[in-house]
Amino acid sequence: RVEKIKTDSLLLNILPKSIADDLKHFGKTNPKKYENVTVLFTDFAGFTKIANTMSPEELVKELDNCFSYFDQVTKKYNLEKIKTIGDSYMICGGIPISNKTHPIDAILAALEIQAFMNQMKEIKSNLNLEFWELRLGINTGPLVAGVIGEMKFVYDVFGDTVNTASRMESSGEIGKINIAKSTYEYVKDFFECEFRGFIQAKNKIYLLGGIQWTTN
Numbered sequence: 001r002v003e004k005i006k007t008d009s010l011l012l013n014i015l016p017k018s019i020a021d022d023l024k025h026f027g028k029t030n031p032k033k034y035e036n037v038t039v040l041f042t043d044f045a046g047f048t049k050i051a052n053t054m055s056p057e058e059l060v061k062e063l064d065n066c067f068s069y070f071d072q073v074t075k076k077y078n079l080e081k082i083k084t085i086g087d088s089y090m091i092c093g094g095i096p097i098s099n100k101t102h103p104i105d106a107i108l109a110a111l112e113i114q115a116f117m118n119q120m121k122e123i124k125s126n127l128n129l130e131f132w133e134l135r136l137g138i139n140t141g142p143l144v145a146g147v148i149g150e151m152k153f154v155y156d157v158f159g160d161t162v163n164t165a166s167r168m169e170s171s172g173e174i175g176k177i178n179i180a181k182s183t184y185e186y187v188k189d190f191f192e193c194e195f196r197g198f199i200q201a202k203n204k205i206y207l208l209g210g211i212q213w214t215t216n
Contacts, residue, residue: 015155016080016096019147031146038093038106038140038183039157039165040079042070042113044132045174047087053130063087066117066132073112077105082157087132092157095145103140103186110136110177118175137168139180 011020022029044066051059067089074081074091078099082090091109093102117134124131141161147153164180172178173196184193 015147018096019155023147029147031144032096033142033144034095034098035142036098036102036140037095037143037145037157037161038102038138039143039162040091040093040106040110040136040138041088041165041169042090042134042136043086043088043169045135046130047132050130050132051087062132066120069116070113073109073116076112077109079105079109080155083154092145095157096155103183104190106138106140106183107177107179107187107191110138114175114177133174135169135172135174135178136176137165137170137172137178137180138183139165139168140183140186 008020008024011024014020015023019029054062067084070089070091071081077093079091079093079102080095082092084090091106093099093106099105114134114136117132121131121133139161141159141164143157143159143161145155145157147155168178168180178196179187179193187193
C-alpha cells in the first residue's frame, strides 16, 4: 500500500490526475482537442552567458529556485505545468479540465512570476551580481493535448496556439508580459494593456500587448 501511494504520487508529479487515471485503468489515454486554452511561455534573457560563469551546482540551484516558485504560482492559479526545457518554462490554463477563467488565471500567474523575477533582479543588482531577465509570452486559442512516447512519456500540447505563445515570448519585450490579441480580447476589461505593435509570424499578424500593473 505504501509503495502504491509512492508510485501514484510520483505519477501525479509527471501527469495531470485525469490522464494518470486513464493510464492506470486503461493502459492508454486518448488525445483531445480543446477549443480554448491559454498557453504561457517563459525563458531568461542572458541565460547562456551567465550560466557559463556558474558552477553546475550553482546553475541548478538557481534554476530550481526560480522554477520551484513558478510551480507554486502554477498550482495557485489552477494551471497545468507542461514542461521545462533548459531555461524555458511552459504552462497552460484550461486543460485537462476546461474552464472559463484560464486567460485571467494565466495573467495573474504571469504578474506574480514577473514580480518575483523583478525582486530577484533588485537583490542581485544591489549585490553587484549578474541576473537573468524574464521573457514571457501568452496566447489563447485551440490546441491538441495528449501523451506521447513509450519511454519517459510526457503530457504535451500541439498546434498554432502553442507556436504563437512561443513567438510572443521570443519576440516580446524583455521584462514585460507580452500577450497575443486573442488573449487581450479576454482580459482587456480586467487589466490595463498597452498596444505595442505587430509582429510577423508564419504569415500571420499578431498583436503584442504589455500588461501594465500598478500598486498603491
